[in-house]
Amino acid sequence: MLQCIFLLSDSGEVMLEKQLTGHRVDRSICDWFWDHVISQGDSLKSQPVIASPTHYLFQVVREGITFLACTQVEMPPLMGIEFLCRVSDVLSDYLGGLNEDVIKDNFVIVYELLDEMIDNGFPLTTEPNILREMIAPPNIVSKVLSVVTGNSSNVSDTLPGATGSCIPWRAADPKYANNEVYVDLVEEMDAVINRDGVLVKCEVYGEVRVNSHLSGLPDLTLSFANPSILDDVRFHPCVRFRPWESHQILSFVPPDGEFKLMSYRVKKLKSTPIYVKPQLSSDAGKCRVNVLVGIRNDHGKTIDSITLQFQLPPCILSADLTSNTGTVNILGNKTCSWSIGRIPKDKTPSLSGTLVLESELERLHVFPTFRVGFKIMGVALSGLQIDKLDLKTAPSRLYKGFRALTRAGEFEVRS
């Protein structure tokens, strides 16, 4: 049971305070929390659940905004954390992004939302669709509408019909002239390549995102050509479990608009689309660096926005690094970033140069880890393929679209 929620700006200022129970949480807890965060050096480094002298604090940081919840009772930790994540999702959805100004400008809406999302410390409705019906988002349309109609209230007169229905994620009967449904496979590849160049871990975390604008109560089925490769799946509450269990078919009545239908994991992949070969050799207080990047498996799709980032060890005095493709930047915090973009046809991108070590050091003992970024449009690297998408009682005009995209997730190469 949460007792209080605070929203803090990136300078630790309390932007919003929502007391939830009869036990009033004093604001001074935020000062304690902020001192704690500063003592940790970086808000991302402090734990999501902290024990303060008086309360247990849950913190979630999004776009510089800290969502802080306090409790004094034992409770499932994920309930607190998940709830705060939902709050941040809903707010950024409502306000079109999160930052200090937008929250301060719309704090009334934030209060309204929190009021409906949680009562007496227990989460109620976090479904964006339902909230949207109770509290209209502060978009331009509703502003225009209020000018035209003269109705200054930003809330619809009717209560959401879905609160009582058994499909809580779907608003009652939307109507569209064009019935459209788009399915995106978005995958992230996590990989670790160790010092010997061995691929020690490679897996894909993927999401099936659906954007649906369908009239009435559409009943969809989505099937994959090769569902057996999936290691573990998680579903949006709208997915019916039985058809999946027996035939690996996703059968569901979608929420209106964009949502995450399913997430999955594919383990033990054997190869990565690109290779990165770092070589470091040190001698007499200097370290020679040479990094090669190239395409390993040709998927027939272009690999875009390739980047390479690494942290220079603290014992390095200066670095002189150049590349034959793309640009190299060394940032203030000794992070070196090399953005390559696309790999040219005629040459292999390489980064080379020397690092000057501190005076007492002969050799480099701490080796940097190279974090790799890339993006491939049009292919899901896990190999997952959508077979077909059907709509029961299809309307006369239905547009269906499929897309796939793979990004690098935590893709790291150690040297």
Add this chain to the structure above:
Amino acid sequence: MAPPAQSQRSQSPSQPSGKSEVSDLKHQLRQLAGSRAPGVDDSKRELFKKVISYMTIGIDVSSLFGEMVMCSATSDIVLKKMCYLYVGNYAKVNPDLALLTINFLQRDCHDEDPMIRGLALRSLCSLRVANLVEYLVGPLGSGLKDSNSYVRTVAVVGVLKLYHISASTCVDADFPSMLKHLMLNDSDTQIVANCLSALQEIWSAEASTSEEAAREREALISKPFIYYLLNRIKEFSEWAQCLVLELVTKYVPSDSSEIFDIMNLLEDRLQHANGAVVLATVKVFLQLTLSMTDVHQQVYERIKAPLLTLVSSGSPEQSYAVLSHLHLLVMRAPYVFSSDYKHFYCQYNEPSYVKRLKLEMLTAVANESNTYEIVTELCEYAANVDIPIARESIRAVGKIALQQYDVNAIVDRLLQFLEMEKDYVTAEALVLVKDLLRKYPQWSHDCIAVVGNISSKNVQEPKAKAALIWMLGEYSQDMQDAPYILESLVENWDEEHSAEVRLHLLTAVMKCFFKRPPETQSALGAALAAGIGDFHQDVHDRALFYYRILRYNVSVAERVVNPPKQAVSVFADTQSSEIKDRIFDEFNSLSVLYQKPSYMFTDKEHRGPLEFADELGNLSIGEAAHNVISSQRVEENDKDLLLTTAEKEETRGSSNNGSVYAVPYDSSTSVFASQTQIESAISNPTTAGHSQHASFGIDDLLGLGMPAVPDVASPPQLKLNTKAALDPNAFQQKWRQLPVALSQELSLSPQAVAALTVPQALLRHMQSHSIHCIASGGQSPNFKFFFFAQKYEEPSNYLVECIINTTSAKAQVKIKADNQSTSQAFSTLFELALSKFGTP
């Protein structure tokens, strides 16, 4: 970066200083209050917004209360909401003014728009002013019967709020039974869930005084009700599902087919997008199968994939929370996860608290088949930029070495660390090599060759230095220049700041002396002289002891210092298995994240309503004590270095005692709380006769045996089975299932208090009375025991929770029984047995 203090903020020039702005607002509000001009709502909105924004940044705008209420007559819902927000914030400090708002809130409770009805009712209940409760009953009653589900949802939570303001009003208005009716009949699952959460809280609070409430609370975990909820689980919102699942963990199914039914029904919850639902389901599965070992293993296999997915898919915050739970499971059943070790590889970007958990898990899952890969991976972390993690990974390699039989490859790795010439790597590796040699003396030859090459000047950290010195002493016959290194260390005695290092130096010089006397003699003399002159008590004592024992008899001294040593096979575990089990019981709670059971950190009054058992009554550990314990633990870890297992136990015991004394005990629970009374009670027991228990106390003291009261009642004689057996899981399930049959406070005789220095003393005594202990814990003055007994030739169990505070000489006893009718008889037996404790 630091946030300006609250007071500064309101005074800074850019912010409104308060006074003049507030009075300005007051004036404007007043003007608008009576106006009905078109567009007035918009200007009101702007003003209200300003008021709320002042309130949010911490300016006191409570003086506007009257004006705000006057302006609240509006049909604009946003205005209303802002007004409700304002009123809710200030009503508690202005109870008189709050009365003003009652009128318009009550009117809004009858509005046509269900949204306004609901909002008004919510605000009305959120005023939380005790003298206004009479105005709540009416609107709440009609709210519960409202045709709109939104209003009913709000009303249900409102009942709970009312209960917290005034429990008697809530109960007198018969709200709990109305909630019960709604819970069983309403078609909206959100209302059912809200009723459930409200009733759980109300009945748990009432259970101590009302038998009916206790019965109702038990009925919540009865079969029909649990099935009623389970069958509709998919209709509940995700948060309500968490609530229901939490309740299901407390349900004890009658047979295994029921367990399988429940698990089948809930299996798809493991695939839910909400991590909280997944974890709650995992908890249900684990709890249900506790007593079925085989199925329990299968459950681990089943829940593995969903948990690993949660770790890799969620935000960093979510994955940390899940990882902490996974950590707990990995520690309990490492073999289940041994093939998934790659999931615990550390990622460069992860915060160090996550890496630390992962390192521990990697250490735990290492077995013959994956050790090579894991150690290879860990060695890469040793070159990590994050130095604390680099250290931990080296330690992890060492731990794996200590738990494996095939250490060949690992030793090579460790020796490579020594050659890395990085001071912290060398330091950690030295400590590990030392531990390794204690377990595998056969490796001494290879290790010593490398260790001998390390210059003691390059080792600065006390732990590492102590380890190096220990090796110099222990293997001085194999290391050519050991005596000379030791000698040079002794020469720099005054520059050595760590007492630990000096202690080890003394011992090492002694050991070396017995192995290579001529070379060491002068160093020994110097060391003993320096040691005796040392200002540190332990160093001084040890030096003096060595000196005297050498004078007494050199061969005795050799036997003391250089006894034949056995390889250490098992190193003492840092966390007791009882604590681990307790944390496991609290799966899906904050305990898991802190790796401590909740009684060690949550405040007693804030514990969950349906808790397994009340914890050590007086041991309500505040944050201060909590810190004391953790800092001591750190110290202990530092001390661990070369102590034998037994020594370690000893230091832990004593330091924990210290911390317990530091905890202020809760005087409300002990009758003789004040220090003087305790003393008088102990020194002169007859004066302690102030309470109703005094007669028992005196009887006990005089050795009269059985107290008088039960004698009069002359209960049927009860015979207990001397060889009763009950496994801990069954005990736990029963404890959860059964109601408290008897609860009482007993006095202890001073002899008993004196005899109860460790829990074991009482265990043996009770065992002689056929009352067996299933779990015990605590240090003086607080002990806690769980006992059980079985009726002779009948499978009827008695379960007892007994909390003893030796300072107040009281025992709090709670008895639960399979057969309630005999619990009084058993209680008498228990009392008798307890009263004889300490008497010869």
